[in-house]
Amino acid sequence: MSSSTTQTRQGEIRYRRLTAICKSGLCLLFLILCVLLLWVIVTGQTQSVEKIYYPMAAVLGMWLVGPFFFMFLNRSIQGSTVLVSWDQQNLYAGSRNVPWNQIRKIELAAPSRSRWQLAASPMYAIYLKDGTRIHIHTDHLLGKKGLQTTLNTLQRTLEEHKGE
Incomplete structure (x- = not known):
């Protein structure tokens, strides 16, 4: 994207990179805990009943938290923190440019x-x-209040551009 295109943008919705970093860190800690559960089983430091529950907990934990870790990590290292932006003619969502009159x-x-x-x-x-x-x-990067506030902003901007 050229700098002239960036300068003509009227608005944008961003997420905080620190939020993505913190959430990916928490997911990483949870994944390490899952690996430790598996390590306890491999080293033979468990009772017979624990040999059933620990691997189930570890696998389920990795299954549920693993995708979130990679999603947050991806958002943490991305160059831009903009989810959506707009100008007088278009709404920009990632690589998509949508004219206001088509929305x-x-x-x-x-x-x-x-x-x-x-x-x-x-x-x-x-x-x-x-x-x-x-x-x-939004990849869980905006809170409930942030989601509603940004939705109101997008809807209000759409109404303004419908009148043009």
Whole structure:
């Protein structure tokens, strides 16, 4: 992206890099705990009942927390902390540029579990006039208040550009 494009942007929604770093650190600590549980079993320092529960806890912990660790780590090392930005003509979501006149509405999509029982992050759903939908994932980096505030900002900006 050139610097002239960046200078003409009117608004943007960012996440705090420190939030991503802290959350990835917590996930890493949890993953280390899971590995330690497996190590206790391998070294034979467990009772017979613990040999059943420790590996189950370790594997489930890695299954549920592992994807979050990589998601937060990825967001921690990314160059930009911008989730979405906009100018007079377009809304920029990652590599997608969507003209304001093609957007019908913007909503906050409620997170749900995936088919592998992994929690999906809250996202903004941008409904286009052609019936398609674009998702902007927040990756659990905005709190409830931040999600609602930024949604209100996006909806208000959409209404302003509809009037043009």
